[in-house]
Amino acid sequence: MTTIPRPPRLLRRVLAVAAAVLLIVTFTPASPASAHGSIVDPASRNYGCWARWGSDFQNPNMATLDPMCYQAWQWNTTAMWNWNGLYREGVAGNHQGAIPDGQLCSAGHTGDGRYNSMDAIGDWKAAPVSNSFSVKLWDQAMHGADYIRVYVTRQGFNPLTQALGWGNLELVNQIGNTPAAQWTPESAGGVSIRIPATASGRTGRHIVYTIWQASHSDQSYYFCSDVLFGGGTTTPTSAAPTTRAPVTTAAPTTRAPVTTAGPTTRAPVTTAGPTTRAPATTGGGSAGCTATYTVSSQWNGGFVGSVNVTAGSAAIRGWRVTWTYANGQAVTNSWSATITQSGSSVTATNAAYNGSLSAGGTTQFGFNATWTGSNSVPALTCTATA
Structure with missing residues (x-):
């Protein structure tokens, strides 16, 4: 009868551990779904x-x-x-x-x-x-x-x-x-x-x-x-949820990383209270306006800004806000206003739907922009059309 030699002690221990791991993987119940x-x-x-x-x-x-x-x-x-x-x-x-x-x-x-x-x-x-x-x-x-x-x-x-x-x-x-x-x-x-x-x-x-x-x-x-x-009493219907598999972890490794996003460890957006404000100035006369500049969120290389425009003691039919950047910031796109930039000078004019404000009325527009080095807050000038 042929005798099969026993494996060395170290090999026996490795095999035992491997068998235990296999047993755990095979019989451990599935973990609860992480999706919500x-x-x-x-x-x-x-x-x-x-x-x-x-x-x-x-x-x-x-x-x-x-x-x-x-x-x-x-x-x-x-x-x-x-x-x-x-x-x-x-x-x-x-x-x-x-x-x-x-x-x-x-x-x-x-x-x-x-x-x-x-x-x-x-x-x-x-x-x-x-x-x-x-x-x-x-x-x-x-x-x-x-x-x-x-x-x-x-x-x-x-x-x-x-x-x-x-x-x-x-x-x-x-x-x-x-x-x-x-x-x-x-x-x-x-x-x-x-x-x-x-x-x-x-x-x-x-x-x-x-x-x-x-x-x-x-x-x-x-x-x-x-x-x-829009009024009415008809209950709208919609298609079933998308059939794409819901992702419940960070972005898949097979996707290219977002090249424009800042690191996820950056400071939280302080949307409950603005992070920075610029002093507002007003156009002359009772039909003037004031404007306040806020950095809503910021990451390496980019930020989201918003400006609140408030009418003075009389109603206005339109407004224009201007400012000059000191650190080379550049507006890339905007909403609720038309923004143009020439060098460091920026001009924002009202959209068709938010130019008319009652006395003391307010509206807001926003924009995305880039920055490098510093992102100081500019002073604003608001001019109203009576």
Whole structure:
């Protein structure tokens, strides 16, 4: 009989460890799904930016076609891939205590500031809806809900010029505990539910704000959806969520890195309170105006700026704001104003829809720009047309 020699002691130990690892890999249960969910109709800011640009996020045309999404992708690319993770833990139902005014769309700068760009004031893509509408929540991980609350901004709120605060919202509907088993299965995975709502008396631009208290630990999700109310009572419908596989981690390794974005470790956007302001000057006479310059967010090589224009003691029909950069900054694109630049001199004139302001009325325009070395705040001159 042939005797098979025993392997050396070291080899026996290596084989034993390998067998144990194989056993663990083979029999360890699958980990819980890391995906979560979002409002997909009318699309939340984070979901909408991913749905429109996730397969083409390096397209430079985004800067002019969808500038608010552009600044969001520039601020933190990972937040866009993780569009379904905008939540906080341990709020215990005290939403207003956990999230300050001006930070509602980022869930109070959750995720170490990853989603701060959601708070940026400006011309986000708005979905047309009727006064009787519904919001569709896509729950990828099938958490279900302890409750879902739907709010709409009050008539008179202007998302183009105002930061969202709790006092701007009105609760229009809510539902209680609904297990995921009662929701509608989605072909793209997970389940969805629609919550009907009625926002009578609303016209024009508004924000629909949804709080989803998931039946999973103490996770509270917060979503801002930009809408345009046109009246009527027909409930809009939308296509099912995109069938692209949702990404729940940082950008895939097979994608080229975003070459224009700043590092993800940069300081959070301080959209609740402007980071810097320039002293405003006014045109002569009672039909004057003042302008205030703000750096909304900044990263290596680029920044998002905004300017608030306020009419004086009399109504105005138009305005023009000028400033001179001292450090070679260059405006690359703008919204809610026409901006021209010659050397260091910049001129911004009103758009067709925001030139007329009542006495004391205000509006805002924004822009993306580049900088190197320094990004000092310029002094502004505002001239009004009576």
